[in-house]
Amino acid sequence: MSGRYRHLFWRLGAGALVLWGTVTLIFLAINLTPGDPAITLLGGPDALPTPAILHQVRAEYGFDQPLHVQYVHYLGRLLRGNLGISYRLHQPVAVLIAGQIGATAMLAVSAMAVGVVLALVVALATAKRAPWLTSLFAGIEVTLSSVPSFITGLILLLGFSFNLHLFPSSSTRGWTANILPTITLALPIAAVLAQVLRRELEDILEQPFILTARTRGLSEAGVRLGHALRHALVPALTIAGIMFAGLLSSAVVVETVFNRQGLGRMMADATTNRDVPLVLGIALLATAINILVNIAIDLINAVIDPRTERS
Amino acid sequence: MAALLAAGAARADAPLGLPSGGYREMQPGRPGGTLRVSVATDIGALDPHALSATNVQWIGRLLFDNLVYLDEQGLPAPWLATSWTISPDGKTYTFSLRDDVTFSDGAKFNAEAVLINMEHMRAPATKSPLAGTYIQPYASGRVVDEYTFEATLHAPYSPFLYVLAQSWLAMESPKVIKERPLSLNAHPIGSGPFILKNYTPQLGMIFIRRPDYNWSPPVTGHKGPAYLDRLEFEFVPDASVRYYSLASGEYDFTIDLPPQAGAAALANPALTVTNRVRMGCPNRAIAFNVAAPPFDDIRVRRAAGLAMDRNGIAQIAGFGLYRPIANFLSETTPFYDASASGALAYDPGQAKALLEEAGWTGRDAEGYRTKAGTRLAASVAIAVGVTSIPVIAEIQSDLRRVGFDLQLEALPTGMLLQQRTSGQYQAMSGGVWHTNTPDALYINYHGSQIPTFHLGGQNTSRLNDPVLNALLERARETTDTAALAALYAQAQARLIELVPAVPLYDNQSLIAFGSQVRGVIYDTSHETPHFETIWLQESTA
Numbered sequence: 014m015s016g017r018y019r020h021l022f023w024r025l026g027a028g029a030l031v032l033w034g035t036v037t038l039i040f041l042a043i044n045l046t047p048g049d050p051a052i053t054l055l056g057g058p059d060a061l062p063t064p065a066i067l068h069q070v071r072a073e074y075g076f077d078q079p080l081h082v083q084y085v086h087y088l089g090r091l092l093r094g095n096l097g098i099s100y101r102l103h104q105p106v107a108v109l110i111a112g113q114i115g116a117t118a119m120l121a122v123s124a125m126a127v128g129v130v131l132a133l134v135v136a137l138a139t140a141k142r143a144p145w146l147t148s149l150f151a152g153i154e155v156t157l158s159s160v161p162s163f164i165t166g167l168i169l170l171l172g173f174s175f176n177l178h179l180f181p182s183s184s185t186r187g188w189t190a191n192i193l194p195t196i197t198l199a200l201p202i203a204a205v206l207a208q209v210l211r212r213e214l215e216d217i218l219e220q221p222f223i224l225t226a227r228t229r230g231l232s233e234a235g236v237r238l239g240h241a242l243r244h245a246l247v248p249a250l251t252i253a254g255i256m257f258a259g260l261l262s263s264a265v266v267v268e269t270v271f272n273r274q275g276l277g278r279m280m281a282d283a284t285t286n287r288d289v290p291l292v293l294g295i296a297l298l299a300t301a302i303n304i305l306v307n308i309a310i311d312l313i314n315a316v317i318d319p320r321t322e323r324s
Numbered sequence: 325m326a327a328l329l330a331a332g333a334a335r336a337d338a339p340l341g342l343p344s345g346g347y348r349e350m351q352p353g354r355p356g357g358t359l360r361v362s363v364a365t366d367i368g369a370l371d372p373h374a375l376s377a378t379n380v381q382w383i384g385r386l387l388f389d390n391l392v393y394l395d396e397q398g399l400p401a402p403w404l405a406t407s408w409t410i411s412p413d414g415k416t417y418t419f420s421l422r423d424d425v426t427f428s429d430g431a432k433f434n435a436e437a438v439l440i441n442m443e444h445m446r447a448p449a450t451k452s453p454l455a456g457t458y459i460q461p462y463a464s465g466r467v468v469d470e471y472t473f474e475a476t477l478h479a480p481y482s483p484f485l486y487v488l489a490q491s492w493l494a495m496e497s498p499k500v501i502k503e504r505p506l507s508l509n510a511h512p513i514g515s516g517p518f519i520l521k522n523y524t525p526q527l528g529m530i531f532i533r534r535p536d537y538n539w540s541p542p543v544t545g546h547k548g549p550a551y552l553d554r555l556e557f558e559f560v561p562d563a564s565v566r567y568y569s570l571a572s573g574e575y576d577f578t579i580d581l582p583p584q585a586g587a588a589a590l591a592n593p594a595l596t597v598t599n600r601v602r603m604g605c606p607n608r609a610i611a612f613n614v615a616a617p618p619f620d621d622i623r624v625r626r627a628a629g630l631a632m633d634r635n636g637i638a639q640i641a642g643f644g645l646y647r648p649i650a651n652f653l654s655e656t657t658p659f660y661d662a663s664a665s666g667a668l669a670y671d672p673g674q675a676k677a678l679l680e681e682a683g684w685t686g687r688d689a690e691g692y693r694t695k696a697g698t699r700l701a702a703s704v705a706i707a708v709g710v711t712s713i714p715v716i717a718e719i720q721s722d723l724r725r726v727g728f729d730l731q732l733e734a735l736p737t738g739m740l741l742q743q744r745t746s747g748q749y750q751a752m753s754g755g756v757w758h759t760n761t762p763d764a765l766y767i768n769y770h771g772s773q774i775p776t777f778h779l780g781g782q783n784t785s786r787l788n789d790p791v792l793n794a795l796l797e798r799a800r801e802t803t804d805t806a807a808l809a810a811l812y813a814q815a816q817a818r819l820i821e822l823v824p825a826v827p828l829y830d831n832q833s834l835i836a837f838g839s840q841v842r843g844v845i846y847d848t849s850h851e852t853p854h855f856e857t858i859w860l861q862e863s864t865a
Contacts, residue, residue, distance in 0.1 A: 048738020049745060052780050056376040057737055058707070058744070058755070060453035061767065062780045063460055069448035102368045102525070103509040112525065167564065175568045182569050272560050274526045282366065282526070285709065287738060 017315070021308065028304035035300045036091065036293065040084060043289050050076050053287045054100040096297075097290035099283070106294035109279065114298075117275035120267070121260040123195045128202030129253060135203070136210035136245075137237050141218050150207070157204035162263050166197040166270040182272065194271040198263055202256050209252055213245035247318050254310035258303045346598075346846045347396050349545045353843040353859030358554040362566050364580035366526050366559045371508035372492045373445045376454040378758075381850035382579065384491025386531055386555070388514035391419060391438065392489040393541035394760060394848035398603065398658040399805075400485035403541045404433060404495060404515075405473075410803055414480030421471040425539050427497040427515045435473040439465040440498040442475065444505065453780075458487040458759075480801040482808065486658075486761035489849050515539070517550040517856040528558035540856060544845060550856035551843065570836060571595065576860070577837040579853070586645040589836045598844070599645055600833045600851035603657040604764040606649045608754035608825035609637065609715050610704055611784040616750055618702055622822065623682040629668050629826040630675040631726045632719055638829035641715045646829040652765060652819040654830050656851070659762045659812035667820045668827070675726045684727070693727035701729035704751040707740045711753040715828075744775045744784055752784045756831035760849040762812045766796040769824055785824030792818045 051070040055062045062070075071077045075086060090097060096106035139150045157165075173193060174182040181190045217223065218241055226240050264277030276295060283291035367379045372388065395401035405419040425433035442465050445455040461481040466474040477484065487493055497513035512520060517540070518531035533550045540546040558575070560566045567585035570578045571592060581589055581597060589597045612619035612628070619625050638648040649655070651665040679693055679700065686694035693700040706716055711734075720730045730751075735743070743749045757764045767773055771788030773781035792815060799811040833851045837844065843857045 046736065046738055047742040048736070049741050049777075052741050052745075053738060055451060055453040055780065058710075058741065059376050060780050061376070061457045061782060062451075062453050063457050064778045065448055066451055066453075066456055067778060067780060070451055103371075103374065103506065104369075109525070167562075170565065171568070174574075175572045178572070182565060182574055268526075269561050270565065272527070272558060272562075272565070274524060278526050282368075 021312075024308050024311070028301075028308070031304060032297065032300055036088070036297060037084075039293055039296050040087060043292070044080055044083070048287070050074070050287075050289065053289075057287070091297075096294040099291045100288045101283075101286045102288070102291070106290050109291065110276065110294055110298060113274055113276045113279050116273060117261065117264050117268070117277060120191070120194060120198065120264060120273070120275065121257065123191065124198035124202065124260065125253070125257050127195055127199035128206060128256075131199065131203035132206035132210055132249070133242075135207040136214055137242065139207075140211045140214035140237075140241075147211070151211075154204040154208050157200045158208075160201075161266070162197050162201065163266045163270055165200060166194070166267055169193045169197060170270065190271070194267045194273060197267050197271075198260065201263075202253070205256065206249055206253055210245055210249045213248055214241050217241045217244050243317065247314050250314060250317070251310055254306045258299075258306040261299050261302070345396070346600075346844075347543060347848050349843060349845055349857045351843075353551040353857065354862065355551045355859070356553055357551075357860040358556060359552050359577060359841070359855070359858060359860065360575045361555065361557045361577040361579060362560040362569060362575045363528075363557050363578075364559070364561060364563075364566065364582075368525070369509035370512040370520070370523065371450075371496070371505075372494050372512075373441075373452050373455045373496070374450050374509065375492065380491050381847065382491070382852040382855070383529075384494045385516065385847060385852070385854055385856075386518040387512050387516040387520060388491070388494030388496065389425070389516055389539060389541075390489055390491070390494050391421075392485050393543055394486070394489050395543050396848065398656070398760070398848065400489065401541070401543050403489070404539065408485070414482070414801060414803060415477045417475045417477070417484065418468065419473045419475070421473060422539060423471050425515050426536075427499070427513055428519045428534060429497050429499055429513045431497045431499040431513075433495065433515055434470050435467040436470075437495065437498040438473040439467055440501050441495050444496070444501045445493060450505070455492045458490070458493060459484070480803075482800055482803045483759075483761040483763035486763070486849075487759065490760055491847075491850065518555060521554075526559060528556065531555040531557075537856070543848060544854060544857060546857050551859035552855065555855060570838075573838065576841050577835070577853075579835055581834040581836040583641075583643045583645050583834060586643050586834065594839055595836050596839065596841075596844075597834070597836045598846075600835075600846055601647065601654050601656045602756075602758045602831040602833060602851050603654055603760045603849070604758040604831065605652060605756055605768050606654045606827045606830045607641070607646075607756050608827050609712075609719055610751050611754040611825040612751050612823070613747065613749055613784075613786050614822075614824055615747065615786045618700060619750060621682055623678045624684075624700075625823040626668075627675040627678040627682070627726065628723060628728060629823045630671045630678070631728065632722050632826055632828065633670050634828055635670070636722075637715055637718050640718050641712060641829055642832070645834060646832060649827055649830050652769075652816050652827055653762055653812075657760075657762055657764070659809050661809075661813040661816045664813070664816040664820050668823070672722075672726055679726060679728070687727065690729075691727065692724075692729045699729055700727060701731065702750040703731040703733045704753065705733045705735055705740055705743050705749045706753040707737050708734050710737060716753065745777050747774075747786060754784070754825050757782055758831055758850070762808075762815075763796075763800065765812070765815055765819070766800065769819060770796050787822065787824040789818070789822055792822065 051067050052060060054070055075083055099106055099109055102109060135150060139147050170182055173179045180193050223236060223240060226236050261277055264275055265281045268275040268278035280295045367377055372380045372384050389404050391405040392400050393403040404422050404425060406422055408417055408419045410417055442462060444450055445452055445459055461477040461479055463476045463478045468474050496508060500508055500513045517534055517537045519534050521532045522530040532554050535549050537549045563582035566578055566582060569575055589595050612625050614620055634648040638646045650668040653660045683695045684693040684700045688694050688699055716732055723730045757768050767782050769783055769787050771793045773783035774786050775781040795811050795815040799808055835853060840861045842861050843859045845854050845857045847854050
């Protein structure tokens with residue numbers, strides 16, 4: 014047991030290093046590309062600030078300091094938990110992220126849940142069945158996992174919102190507005206997971222212990238659910254974890270097409286407007302989520318299949 | 325093109341005709357109801373003094389009032405200030421104020437409130453990208469008595485009254501400015517016809533009517549509170565979703581009709597499309613750097629201008645909805661001079677002759693002109709994701725036809741800004757400058773407005789012409805209408821001679837709404853809709 018805690022401790026330590034590296038890289042990337050942060054902060058090419066206002070902004074944000082001084086100040090602020098104030102929204106970055114994270118998390122979790130359930134049902138139902146059935150589903154899965162989500166989203170909107178009027182197009186119109194974006198995000202997840210799960214299941218269903226189970230008179234459903242699935246879950250779960258952590262990037266598109274609140278859309282806006290503190294804040298959060306999800310997957314895999322811990 | 329014009333002419337607002345009027349309420353409307361409006365982009369923060377965003381143009385009119393409004397001819401007219409006098413030296417403005425106006429937090433509108441607002445606009449802490457600059461000549465203010473305010477300027481500045489009519493220079497609650505100025509970004513408080521009930525970043529804004537509002541600008545002809553109980557704005561960034569959600573009735577109104585959906589919207593009998601031309605400098609896709617070769621030669625600049633097929637470019641940019649224009653001011657701007665507009669009309673033959681005259685007589689293997697073995701070429705810096713690539717590509721192919729090699733240099737905005745302050749470019753993507761006075765010419769072309777590290781100027785042509793500078797300075801110094809008309813006419817003619825950039829098509833406000841929406845009028849400064857006169861016809865269904 015103490016080995017597991019030591020392992021966890023090292024993983025967290027390595028995670029902190031990765032975070033520091035991320036912050037440093039983004040800080041450098043933003044500050045080494047040419048550009049005048051003071052004009053950017055004041056609204057970019059369309060701003061018309063007086064010399065006094067430009068001077069004020071440069072002094073207030075420390076843009077007139079050497080880069081290493083700005084970097085030390087930035088790290089110091091981060092360590093005190095201060096992510097800074099958004100250039101464009103004039104509010105603390107932490108407050109802005111807190112205001113958006115709920116919407117994206119809810120969308121991500123529900124898309125993940127729908128995706129996993131869909132993948133389980135499809136994989137369990139189609140593994141080692143008639144070749145035409147397997148090929149049909151494999152084809153659908155390849156298509157769904159390769160179509161960009163803004164296309165899926167627009168097709169769903171055109172069909173179900175604007176033509177059939179089944180769902181509203183904007184998230185402000187009640188809970189049914191969550192259905193189409195959830196499906197848009199869930200379809201590629203389900204498609205990829207179903208492929209992995211099916212391949213694993215087909216391998217496992219050939220194993221001798223499955224034959225043993227069948228000879229004990231277990232039903233087909235019992236064999237698949239009770240014996241095969243557990244073994245197929247480890248690789249699928251790893252992929253699911255990576256996909257979950259990557260949902261933030263899909264959320265950028267889905268939140269824009271479906272007019273939703275969320276971190277993805279805020280990230281896109283912040284990037285277009287060069288809102289440096291906000292971009293850094295969200296990037297930091299995305300890195301932290303990736304690290305934590307990876308650690309969580311390790312821990313869950315160890316519980317499902319204790320062999321993974323020894324290897 | 326002619327067919328398109330004819331088809332459009334059948335509608336209330338012809339898509340390419342110059343819309344006129346529409347600034348005054350024609351008949352009272354029916355009170356009540358909620359209007360659902362889609363908007364392309366979120367605004368992020370809501371203190372107009374700290375913003376330069378386009379959305380402020382109409383959001384400002386919902387929440388706030390201004391000292392001054394423009395009349396239907398575009399000249400200063402009363403609003404919260406009922407009258408004013410200007411001292412003979414042009415430096416002292418004395419405003420008489422309305423005595424019956426309150427802000428929605430109960431604070432009183434008076435001379436003290438005006439003073440606090442003026443100070444807030446120019447305070448460095450406000451970090452104003454626009455309002456502060458527009459009142460830069462403002463030296464000090466004085467409360468003469470409760471309802472008389474006196475502003476003293478460093479120097480005469482004739483645009484002063486005009487800019488005070490713009491939404492970015494609106495009056496905010498003096499109480500909030502004094503007690504918690506930063507909160508104005510999330511909870512703006514004004515004296516306008518609506519109150520912000522809820523602002524959810526990225527999603528939308530809900531406004532409710534202020535029942536005791538009774539101080540619309542007299543020019544609008546509107547009396548009493550707004551008709552609508554409630555206004556629901558939602559941010560719909562995707563252009564096709566914005567059109568389809570309007571056409572399917574999810575919204576009553578869109579502030580930002582995408583030009584690519586313009587033809588569909590015009591053909592849709594359930595929708596009304598209006599297309600208004602903003603004041604100021606029209607779209608000039610490219611500003612030439614007149615301080616660097618090859619555009620330091622006026623004949624090369626003029627030739628490049630004559631080689632651009634304005635109608636084709638406007639068609640590409642606006643899908644048939646943008647008006648081509650060859651003048652440095654839009655037709656709606658006060659003191660626009662029509663006589664200047666023919667000189668830059670599309671004429672590739674004359675463009676070639678000018679290039680020959682400038683010594684670009686040789687031809688290289690690819691057909692481009694040469695002089696002493698050097699190709700006639702220039703690179704134009706454009707902003708990735710901001711500049712319209714099809715428009716620039718069309719200009720590139722137009723110039724190729726006269727033997728000019730225009731190369732595109734796509735840069736991230738930050739790098740573009742760096743080039744802009746350093747002056748290390750041959751040409752740069754241009755854009756528009758909207759302001760409600762011909763002083764837009766000063767902002768875009770006066771020699772003092774060349775961008776540097778210490779000044780975020782807009783004169784990216786880096787033009788510093790003593791004749792033009794003098795005309796624009798003298799126009800700032802006089803408020804005499806006849807003198808202004810003469811000075812601005814000369815300035816427009818001078819710009820046509822100098823060709824620091826090529827005006828191509830108008831800066832337009834495109835909106836569309838369903839047939840249930842009535843009473844739409846437009847702001848005299850910004851050409852955006854004025855929501856207090858809008859009402860909803862009772863649905864017959």
